[in-house]
Amino acid sequence: MDDTIVAISTALGVGAISIIRVSGSDSINIVNNIFKGTDLTKVSSHTIHYGYILENNIKIDEVLISIMKAPKTFTKEDVVEINCHGGLATTNKILEILLTNGCRLAEPGEFTKRAFLNGRIDLVEAESIMDIINSKTELTRKMAINGIEGKISNIIRELRQSIVEVLANIEVNIDYPEYEDAILMTNNLLKDKVNHIKVKLHEILEKSENTKMIKEGINVGIFGRPNVGKSSILNRLLNEEKAIVTNIEGTTRDIVEGSFLLNGISINIIDTAGIRDTDDIVEKIGVEKSIQILDKVELAIVVLNNNEKLTKDDLELLEKTHNKNRIIVINKNDLESNIDLDINNYENIVICDTTSTDGLDSLKNKIIELFNIGTIDDRDLTYLSSARSISILKQCLNKIDEIEQAIINDIPTDIIEIDLKNIWDSLGEIIGETYQDELIDQLFTQFCLGK
Numbered sequence: 358m359d360d361t362i363v364a365i366s367t368a369l370g371v372g373a374i375s376i377i378r379v380s381g382s383d384s385i386n387i388v389n390n391i392f393k394g395t396d397l398t399k400v401s402s403h404t405i406h407y408g409y410i411l412e413n414n415i416k417i418d419e420v421l422i423s424i425m426k427a428p429k430t431f432t433k434e435d436v437v438e439i440n441c442h443g444g445l446a447t448t449n450k451i452l453e454i455l456l457t458n459g460c461r462l463a464e465p466g467e468f469t470k471r472a473f474l475n476g477r478i479d480l481v482e483a484e485s486i487m488d489i490i491n492s493k494t495e496l497t498r499k500m501a502i503n504g505i506e507g508k509i510s511n512i513i514r515e516l517r518q519s520i521v522e523v524l525a526n527i528e529v530n531i532d533y534p535e536y537e538d539a540i541l542m543t544n545n546l547l548k549d550k551v552n553h554i555k556v557k558l559h560e561i562l563e564k565s566e567n568t569k570m571i572k573e574g575i576n577v578g579i580f581g582r583p584n585v586g587k588s589s590i591l592n593r594l595l596n597e598e599k600a601i602v603t604n605i606e607g608t609t610r611d612i613v614e615g616s617f618l619l620n621g622i623s624i625n626i627i628d629t630a631g632i633r634d635t636d637d638i639v640e641k642i643g644v645e646k647s648i649q650i651l652d653k654v655e656l657a658i659v660v661l662n663n664n665e666k667l668t669k670d671d672l673e674l675l676e677k678t679h680n681k682n683r684i685i686v687i688n689k690n691d692l693e694s695n696i697d698l699d700i701n702n703y704e705n706i707v708i709c710d711t712t713s714t715d716g717l718d719s720l721k722n723k724i725i726e727l728f729n730i731g732t733i734d735d736r737d738l739t740y741l742s743s744a745r746s747i748s749i750l751k752q753c754l755n756k757i758d759e760i761e762q763a764i765i766n767d768i769p770t771d772i773i774e775i776d777l778k779n780i781w782d783s784l785g786e787i788i789g790e791t792y793q794d795e796l797i798d799q800l801f802t803q804f805c806l807g808k
């Protein structure tokens with residue numbers, strides 16, 4: 358962390374301005390050595406200065422330089438930002454000059470990593486920075502800003518605090534049995550406390566999974582025999598001609614993906630090759646892929662043809678999807694009805710034809726109903742959303758179950774205390790109060806360069 362690092366922080370391309378960011382103890386000196394204008398080593402913190410970047414006394418660009426002195430900066434180190442003219446040549450040239458004058462090129466996410474390691478932000482806040490950069494919808498933006506403000510981390514801190522109180526109580530009981538002011542943490546009392554933690558963990562997990570849906574969207578697969586109208590439905594939903602539509606069976610050989618927003622939630626939709634027995638090698642690969650996709654999607658849309666009797670393939674598909682979140686679309690409703698599906702035996706049926714809009718609207722409304730996304734705007738967006746945090750929460754809940762069992766089995770409280778301490782540690786991993794170096798390295802390399 359002794360190096361002074363540099364990176365281009367704005368997107369590379371043609372634009373009015375580019376920002377090059379430098380962080381580290383030498384940043385002001387290094388930039389001052391290549392700057393013609395005010396002496397930057399003598400200026401106050403959080404000031405902006407006009408001048409030129411020089412190389413061998415030749416003017417390279419006219420710039421504005423922001424000086425931000427430690428510790429009140431993003432990385433808690435001295436930070437200098439150079440606003441130069443946009444475009445590849447100038448920006449890269451200034452970067453190159455800084456590299457030859459003592460800076461090292463920052464790794465992806467290294468500025469944010471330094472902010473974390475120097476205690477400026479916690480891990481949830483760091484992940485939220487990544488989320489705000491990547492956010493594509495208004496809801497994901499709102500969620501990310503809650504994370505950056507630390508609201509989400511506070512929920513975890515409060516829960517950890519309530520665990521610490523129980524741990525402290527157990528410790529006092531063990532170390533100072535004569536101390537009468539401390540409540541005796543009997544197994545019965547512990548049971549109540551543990552239950553309280555469990556309820557809280559459950560609540561956080563449930564809401565976090567909800568937030569994950571807001572962030573990542575819902576993965577939806579469209580399944581059905583060839584020619585039932587899968588690609589036509591996809592096209593209508595996406596409002597663009599993304600899939601190839603023909604009336605020759607087996608045309609959609611590969612998997613077509615696209616997404617659209619429904620009440621602010623991204624519906625990531627996948628049209629698969631028709632699921633059926635086939636001898637065509639290329640088509641067969643597509644069919645195998647679509648069966649794999651069935652396992653990955655949160656919703657299966659099974660398309661049937663209203664104009665034809667059910668086939669063995671249709672029945673098999675209905676069987677394969679029957680344990681999944683599923684919508685059955687009876688398509689081609691504009692044609693004569695020959696389908697022999699007993700609709701009383703199935704739920705979530707939508708009658709549709711891709712030549713009109715009514716059926717498509719019913720399909721969208723069914724998705725809204727199934728995932729309860731009608732009132733998404735009113736939801737509390739102050740929850741965790743990273744797969745990493747959600748998996749830690751699940752591990753904590755498993756541990757809580759073990760603790761509950763231990764209490765029933767009358768295991769001594771000092772043994773239970775160890776498991777409780779583990780939960781406290783794991784929750785610390787969410788906000789980064791306890792962490793492994795590899796995890797930190799891996800997490801921050803997911804950032805873009807210059808952040």
Ligand code: GDP
Nearest residue numbers: 583584585586587588589602603604689710711
């Ligand atoms: P896929 O193989 O399941 O993807 O089916 P396609 O979307 O390629 O559609 C196969 C054929 O059915 C095309 O000629 C479409 O124009 C036609 N088709 C799709 N939906 C409907 C519909 O609702 N009504 C009618 N009459 N034809 C449809």
